[in-house]
Amino acid sequence: xxxxFTLAYPRLGAPDSGFIEEFRRQHDGQHPLVKANFTMAFxxxxxxxxxxxxxxxxVARLHGPIDFxxxxxxxxxxxxxxxxxxxxDEGHSQLARLHNALYxxxxxxxxxxxxxxxxxxxLGASTNRALMKSLCDELNRNGLDIRGSVDRLTMAVLExxxxxxxxxxxxxG
Numbered sequence: 152x153x154x155x156f157t158l159a160y161p162r163l164g165a166p167d168s169g170f171i172e173e174f175r176r177q178h179d180g181q182h183p184l185v186k187a188n189f190t191m192a193f194x195x196x197x198x199x200x201x202x203x204x205x206x207x208x209x210v211a212r213l214h215g216p217i218d219f220x221x222x223x224x225x226x227x228x229x230x231x232x233x234x235x236x237x238x239x240d241e242g243h244s245q246l247a248r249l250h251n252a253l254y255x256x257x258x259x260x261x262x263x264x265x266x267x268x269x270x271x272x273x274l275g276a277s278t279n280r281a282l283m284k285s286l287c288d289e290l291n292r293n294g295l296d297i298r299g300s301v302d303r304l305t306m307a308v309l310e311x312x313x314x315x316x317x318x319x320x321x322x323x324g
Contacts, residue, residue: 153310154194155203157253159246160186161219161272161299171237171274171297178235178275178286185314187272189246189301192253194309195261204318206257207306211320214252216302217245224290225271226283233283235275235290237297246270246301249322253304 163171168187175182219242227234239246247270254262274290277283305319 152196153308154196155192155198155200156190156194156307156309156314157192157207158185158188158305158307158316159191159249159301159303160188160305161301163297163299167297167299171272174235174274178277179273180276181273184312185307187274188305189270189272191246191250191304192258193261193263195258198257198261200308200317202257204306207253207304207318208320210249210252211304211322211324213324214249214322215324216300216322217242217249218300219243219246219298221272221297221299222295224274224287224295225269226287227269227271227273228280228283232276232278233280234273235283235286236269236271237274237295238269238271242301243270249301249304 171187219239221237221239223238225236225238227236250268275283275286303319303321306317307314308317
């Protein structure tokens with residue numbers, strides 16, 4: 152089944168980008184599938200691609216670029232896995248408002264109200280919850296200060312286990 156996503160690939164300095172990609176290579180099985188990103192709208196099926204694209208472009212026109220600073224690794228979990236999430240201190244509310252804007256109009260019926268949205272970049276994933284917790288603790292103990300920006304939204308499709316970027320729109324509001 153084909154699912155559409157909205158991703159925001161962060162712009163990072165070379166040292167931070169290298170750190171994130173190496174950490175993901177070691178601890179995130181989805182590393183080869185998709186680059187580090189903030190997932191702004193989660194996978195949904197049954198939405199007309201053209202309507203999705205027009206909506207994404209409109210949201211991008213109304214919102215400006217977002218600077219962020221991540222200083223915290225947060226443990227996340229679902230029924231099957233635990234995750235290391237890199238969560239922004241600065242830029243958090245702007246990313247959350249951008250997420251909220253995407254879930255209007257064409258995406259409104261797909262918004263999950265049973266889980267809160269926390270902007271994050273996934274650094275690790277495993278069924279070993281204790282390992283993910285210890286990685287979060289280690290990152291937080293050593294201190295994080297990852298600075299970057301988000302200046303565009305990318306519409307991507309997940310089909311047959313492959314994520315493909317379809318188009319992107321610059322945040323210009």
